[in-house]
Amino acid sequence: MSLAFDLFWSFRSPYSYLVTPRIAALVEAHDVQCNVRIVYPIAVRQADFFANADPLWVHYLLKDCYRTADYLGLPFRWPNPDPVYRDPNTGQYPREQPHIHRLSHLGVAAAERGHGLAFIREVSSLIWNGQTDNWHEGDHLAKAAARAGLDLADLDAAVAANEAHYIASVETNQSDQRKGGHYGVPLMVHDGEPFFGQDRFDQLVWRLQQKGLRPR
Template structure:
């Protein structure tokens, strides 16, 4: 039986994006299953998070993500537009968001179609790599979905037919995320043991090898 791990993942997290090439390679080269579990970013789950956090948090985040991308050799640019829109006057994140809810539900729909990892890899590259401008316009997302073997219009239609199902799936993932031992992303979990952050990937692989991980 193949080993498996949960990947709690957000479309707004730069570290989630920076992790993905290694996860994709791991799954391609080893007998292991990645269970993609889409969650909302902390700014949606906790709208005042960035008001309360020390300003150095955001400063370090920007410096570290660009440095990490350079170290890993991953193309990276903060996306325009940001997948989560902030009110610049209050630094709060309003409940009405034009992008993140659709993206998150699309991630769930792709996962249910059996292409979750391929979809989040393709879409996050479109959003975060800096290779396209205005990722939300034109056919950028449709092309990303096609690279994952999916049809964007079909995914959108499934969501429109039963949006409550996809919202509930995200809520279920967020409950499971906390039950795994952390609230942040990217979070990987194996048999209830959490590995938080892209810099814990090597420890995840180490643990999987202890559990019998085999190359394909």
């Protein structure tokens, strides 16, 4: 029987983007299943989270993201536009968001079709690799979906036909995320054991190897 782990993941998380190529390579090369579980970003779930954070936290986050991307050999730039809109006048994250709900629900739809990992890899690269401004316009998302083996129009139509289902799916993922042992992303959970953060990927692989991880 194949090994498996849950991946709780957000489109607004730079660390989710940074770990995804390694997870995709792991799954491609080994007999292990990654169950993609999309969640809303913390700025959507808890709008005052960043307002209450020490300024050094944000400063270090940005420095560490660029350093980690450089270390991994991945292109990186903060997205334009940000997947989560922040009002520049108030500094607040309004309830009505132009991008993140669509992205999250598309991710759920992709996972339901068995292409979740491919979809989040392609779309997160589009958003975070710094090579595409206005990633939400034109055919950028459609091409990313096609590279993942999916049709964007089909995904959008499925979400529009039953949006409540996709909202409920994300909320279930968020509940299961906390049951898994953490509230942040990326969070990988195998056999009840949580591995939080892209810097715990190697420990996840180590644990899977202890459980009998085999090459495909």
